[in-house]
Amino acid sequence: MLDEVRKLSAYTAYNANVDAIVNLRAEILQNLIDSFGADEIRRRIEEYPREIREPLDFVARLIHALKTGKPMAVPLTNEEMHRWFDETFKYDMERIGGQAGIIANLMAGLKVKKVIAYTPFLPKRLAELFRRGVLYPVVEEGKLKLRPIQEAYREGDPLKVNRIFEFRKGMKFKLGDEVIEVPHSGRFIVSSRFESISRIETRDELRPFLPEIGRQVDGAILSGYQGLRLQYSDGKDANYYLRKAKEDIMALKEADIKVHVEFASIQDRKLRKKVVTNIFPLVDSVGMDEAEIAYILSVLGYRDLADRIFTYNRIEDAILGGMIILDELNFEILQVHTIYYLMYITHRDNPLNEDELAKSLEFGTTLAAARASLGDITKPEEYEVGLKVPFNERSDYVKLRFEEAKRKLRMREYKVVVVPTRLVSNPVSTVGLGDTISTGTFLSYIALLRRH
Incomplete structure (x- = not known):
């Protein structure tokens, strides 16, 4: 056959799009939490943003996903954030999506x-x-x-990047005084949804x-x-x-x-x-x-x-x-x-x-x-x-x-x-x-x- x-x-x-993959490690997370502050992140988690318009939306939804250990996909609606992601993360791999x-x-x-x-x-x-x-x-x-x-x-053609943050069961990090342990392995996907x-x-x-x-x-x-x-x-x-x-x-x-x-x-x-x-x-x-x-x-x-x-x-x-x-x-x-x-x-x-x-x-x-x-x-x-x-x-x-x-x-x-x-x-x-x-x-x- x-x-x-x-x-x-x-x-x-x-x-067709770029899938950019990040294998999350505790120190990457800790740096993000330190730069935004645990209280600000908690407040934004409470608001539960349905889409990502600014970096704090991303950090809040990511931490929420890690606490529950459930795979999630959240749309990114602000094209300007391409640069922030590319400057903030080193991708472990880029592949066709x-x-x-x-x-x-x-x-x-x-x-x-x-x-x-x-x-x-x-x-x-x-x-x-x-x-x-x-x-x-x-x-x-x-x-x-x-x-x-x-x-x-x-x-000059527009770029579609879906960023995939892979997380592993058992990873620990601190959100202020709270110690969080990830209960299940999974992935958090930030999918580009621009007009x-x-x-x-x-x-x-x-x-x-x-x-x-x-x-x-x-x-x-x-x-x-x-x-x-x-x-x-x-x-x-x-x-x-x-x-x-x-x-x-x-x-x-x-x-x-x-x-x-x-x-x-x-x-x-x-x-x-x-x-x-x-x-x-x-x-x-x-x-x-x-x-x-x-x-x-x-x-x-x-x-x-x-x-x-x-x-x-x-x-x-x-x-x-x-x-x-x-x-x-x-x-x-x-x-x-x-x-x-x-x-x-x-x-x-x-x-x-x-x-x-x-x-x-x-x-x-x-x-x-x-x-x-x-x-x-x-x-x-x-x-x-x-x-x-x-x-x-x-x-x-x-x-x-x-x-x-x-x-x-x-x-x-x-x-x-x-x-x-x-x-x-x-x-x-x-x-x-x-x-x-x-x-x-x-x-x-x-x-x-x-x-x-």
């Missing part, structure tokens, strides 16, 4: 034939985190050119060349719609950018390629409904987790089923929900990734049989197991590491529950395939595993379709 996948070419857009960025680097690591990645903003600091071999589309003298992405950066970087679009000069890009690839993976806003200060809104996004998909599909959308949770219900009803019916394939099935069902009006999925997390409810989403939004195949199983739901007339669909899902979970074991995939042979990872301990239970679901549900019009996941007991990294599964399943799905 790997050899067939590597013969493919793919395009991915739109969201954002679904399109992670997917592009994964495909380049697998040495897929041609990887074209597009993000509307490409500052140098971001461009340098892409792997060698990733190409970026530019227009020169009225013609489309594919440049190594490291050379295609633009001075300048929340526009998901293809630049005007490149848009006429999307059909040409489509002719150069076998498939496209699009993501990042969760970054949109309902309103912008210049009078534009989510509808404007979704119209553009639909035009992009139709332009790419002029070449008769498959298009996959990797969905991510959108907290705002109105925005979620807009994205789902505008984008899904235009694409072939959608990837999501079981919580995202529930979120989508709730905006489609299936509240009771959504609540059941959130409460009980049963396979039969996820299958029923998936079948409803497939029918209501009329695309070709739904891929669902959960911790214990992966699932495809497609219509009965899909050219692939159940065995082939299972093969595609197994390729996806093996690829993710290799990434979890190694932290990243830098060369094709590393895929083999995933084959040594056993299927999870709930595999038999998953199969049993799936057989029960088949007896209960009317599935005659569909092909539903469930395979257990390969689960790494001590992963080096869990970042991007959902994106890895979706990339592996989508590319292997295209490769298998080509056999027919």
